[in-house]
Every structure is written in structure tokens, then in C-alpha cells.
Amino acid sequence: MKKMMISAYTEFNLGDDLFIKVLCERYPDTRFMIIAPRLYKLVFKDIKNLKVYASDSVLFRGINYVFRKLKLHNNFLQRFLGDQSDGTVHIGGSIFMQGEHWAEYVANAEAMRNKSKPYYLMGANFGPFTDDEYYQVHRRIFPEYTDVSFREQYSYDLFKDLGNVRMAPDIIFQLKYNANETSSGQKPPAGQTIAISVIKPSSKNLSGFDNLYYEKMNDVAIYFIKQGYAVHFMSFCQHEGDQEAIGQIIGLIPAEFQEQTHVHLYKTNIDDILAALAGASCIVASRFHAMILGWVFDKPVFPVAYSSKMVNVMQDAYFTGKYTDFAHLAELTPEEVYDSMATNRLDVTLQANQAEKHFEQLDAYLSPAPLMEGRRSYES
Numbered sequence: 001m002k003k004m005m006i007s008a009y010t011e012f013n014l015g016d017d018l019f020i021k022v023l024c025e026r027y028p029d030t031r032f033m034i035i036a037p038r039l040y041k042l043v044f045k046d047i048k049n050l051k052v053y054a055s056d057s058v059l060f061r062g063i064n065y066v067f068r069k070l071k072l073h074n075n076f077l078q079r080f081l082g083d084q085s086d087g088t089v090h091i092g093g094s095i096f097m098q099g100e101h102w103a104e105y106v107a108n109a110e111a112m113r114n115k116s117k118p119y120y121l122m123g124a125n126f127g128p129f130t131d132d133e134y135y136q137v138h139r140r141i142f143p144e145y146t147d148v149s150f151r152e153q154y155s156y157d158l159f160k161d162l163g164n165v166r167m168a169p170d171i172i173f174q175l176k177y178n179a180n181e182t183s184s185g186q187k188p189p190a191g192q193t194i195a196i197s198v199i200k201p202s203s204k205n206l207s208g209f210d211n212l213y214y215e216k217m218n219d220v221a222i223y224f225i226k227q228g229y230a231v232h233f234m235s236f237c238q239h240e241g242d243q244e245a246i247g248q249i250i251g252l253i254p255a256e257f258q259e260q261t262h263v264h265l266y267k268t269n270i271d272d273i274l275a276a277l278a279g280a281s282c283i284v285a286s287r288f289h290a291m292i293l294g295w296v297f298d299k300p301v302f303p304v305a306y307s308s309k310m311v312n313v314m315q316d317a318y319f320t321g322k323y324t325d326f327a328h329l330a331e332l333t334p335e336e337v338y339d340s341m342a343t344n345r346l347d348v349t350l351q352a353n354q355a356e357k358h359f360e361q362l363d364a365y366l367s368p369a370p371l372m373e374g375r376r377s378y379e380s
Contacts, residue, residue, distance in 0.1 A: 001030065004030055024050045026174075029367075039267070079111075091122045097127065102134055120362050126155040126158055147362070151169065153312065170355065192281045193230045196232070206326050213245075217284075217286075221249065225257045232262045232264060246265075277290070284302050301345075303319075304329070
């Protein structure tokens with residue numbers, strides 16, 4: 001049985017946590033390891049082939065502190081666990097956004113990577129970035145990876161001349177979900193409901209839009225309530241301000257409509273959010289993965305695109321329905337959202353099948369057929 005290290009964004013973001021869930025459930029005979037806050041033991045309590053090493057434990061932090069003080073390694077345990085594994089799967093979505101201190105971040109990530117072991121990059125998009133050097137550095141790094149699999153055409157086109165780069169639709173198109181089989185017993189909401197996934201725009205580098213966005217989501221919520229809907233607000237990531245945004249929006253809703261509003265705050269209970277989305281009549285998706293999950297659950301979806309990655313994926317999926325972005329948010333009317341729900345479904349059977357391609361190279365390593373001549377192998 002192989003042991004694989006998982007590198008992922010571990011800030012209790014629903015989309016990223018679903019990546020980990022899909023990965024581990026696909027390979028039940030592989031032992032996975034991840035370094036994450038101790039609450040992740042609760043998030044993934046039902047995934048028996050995943051071991052969570054608590055990054056916030058006294059022991060973990062203490063050992064790393066000693067090695068830093070001795071100037072031996074800044075992240076000793078991360079490197080040690082990686083060395084004990086048979087390889088690493090770096091899985092995530094927006095994991096290549098250029099930050100202010102990007103050069104230091106890249107250097108630290110490369111210092112932790114064991115270059116003698118296979119390294120699989122899965123499900124990402126590249127950017128946004130402003131410096132060509134950021135792009136060029138990754139052009140030099142990516143050929144050292146075993147496999148690079150992007151989730152949209154734009155990112156693929158940036159690196160398609162590299163021999164190990166591929167593209168497939170978002171990994172969450174592969175999600176298998178049955179509300180009747182969840183361990184938490186979550187039931188979908190009854191009656192006509194609209195699920196509204198929210199963001200805090202300023203946390204997405206959309207400065208000056210917070211109040212306008214909150215007012216528009218308030219207008220949509222009130223309009224749907226008047227049409228007989230219950231409104232379910234969704235926070236996918238407290239760390240990124242979703243919960244704060246819900247508080248601001250609900251604060252605008254008049255008292256007589258408050259009883260028709262419900263709140264779902266993701267922290268450790270994946271099934272609660274999935275049940276609410278699966279049971280919704282329609283979805284307003286400010287979160288990227290609310291859009292994807294809405295399509296997976298065959299719901300009418302009205303995307304509120306906060307970045308080019310959402311628009312890129314809509315184009316890749318041939319979505320022709322109505323949506324808005326922040327450049328046109330001021331023009332949005334609740335009537336437009338309501339009317340779009342009659343037409344904004346998307347059959348993603350093709351995308352679900354194509355998303356399998358993300359796993360082609362990892363399948364060959366974790367569930368290999370007899371070794372053919374010329375096929376790359378690794379000694380662990």
C-alpha cells in the first residue's frame with residue numbers, strides 16, 4: 001500500500017476540502033497524509049485512509065521551532081513526512097495567484113519538495129499574475145513535476161508546450177453525492193428554496209464593491225421571498241469573509257422577511273452544505289464551486305463571477321445562460337435573476353466524464369498495470 005502526501009489549502013474552504021474528499025475516496029487502498037489544523041480530523045472523520053497531522057498541536061509546532069532555531073529547516077516535519085511518503089499530490093484550484101511575497105513562497109515550497117519522488121499537480125488554474133517573472137519561474141519548475149493537470153483552457157494554453165501538462169474540467173464534476181447515504185443524516189430543505197452562496201468582495205481584491213454587492217444580494221433575497229421561496233445563505237469559507245458577508249446582507253433584510261432566511265456556515269460539516277445545495281430549487285453562485293456543484297446537482301444556476309476563472313470555466317463548459325460579473329453588478333436586477341432560473345441549467349455529463357482525465361497519471365502510479373517498456377517508474 002502506497003503512502004501519499006497531500007498538499008492543499010487547509011483553511012476550511014468547502015471547495016478545497018471537497019478536492020481532498022474526492023481524491024481519498026478514489027483511492028481507498030492508498031494511505032494519504034495531510035498537515036492541517038486539528039479540526040480537520042472532524043472534517044474527514046469518515047475518510048479512513050486519510051491521516052491528519054495537526055499543524056496547530058504543541059508537539060508539531062515545537063519540533064518545527066527547534067529545527068528553525070538550529071537553522072536546519074524552516075518546516076522540518078513537512079519535509080520529513082514528505083520524505084517518508086511515496087510521493088505528493090498537490091491538489092487545489094486557485095493555488096497560483098501571484099501574491100506580494102511570491103518569490104519567498106515559491107522558494108519555501110520548493111525547499112519542502114523532495115525532488116526524487118513523484119509530484120502530481122491536479123485541478124489548478126494559473127493566475128492571476130502581473131509579473132512575467134512569476135510566470136517564467138513556474139515554466140522552469142513545472143517540467144520537474146510528474147504531472148500537471150489544469151482545470152481550464154486559459155491556464156493550459158500558458159504551458160501547453162511543456163510535455164507533462166494536460167487539461168480537464170474541474171475535479172468536483174467527479175463528486176459522487178447521495179443525501180440518503182451521508183453519515184450526518186442531513187436532509188435537504190423542503191419547499192421552494194434558493195441557495196445563495198456569498199463572498200466578501202474586498203477579500204477577493206474587489207475593493208469598493210462590498211456595499212453594492214450586499215445590497216444586490218439583499219434585493220435578490222427579498223424578491224425570491226416575495227415569490228414564495230425560502231432563502232438559504234451559504235458561507236463556504238469563514239476565513240475569507242463569507243460569514244461576515246452573510247451578516248451584512250441579513251442585516252439589510254426587513255424583519256418581516258427574516259423568518260424565511262436560513263444560514264449554513266461551513267466549518268467541518270460538508271454534508272450540511274451539500275444537502276442544502278442538492279435540495280435547493282435554484283442557486284445564486286458567487287462562489288466558484290457553488291456554480292460547479294449547482295451544475296452537478298442539475299440546478300438552475302445564476303453565477304456572480306468575481307474573477308476570470310469563473311468566466312473561463314463557463315466558456316469551457318459552453319454555459320450560455322445569464323450571469324453577471326462585478327463590472328456589471330450595478331445593473332443587476334432581481335427580476336433578471338428570477339427569470340434566468342427557467343433556463344440556466346447545464347448538462348455536465350460530458351464534463352464529469354472528462355474530469356476523470358485529471359487522475360490518469362495518478363491512476364497509473366497508485367493502481368498500476370504491469371510495467372510496460374518505456375513507462376516511468378519510481379523507487380520509494
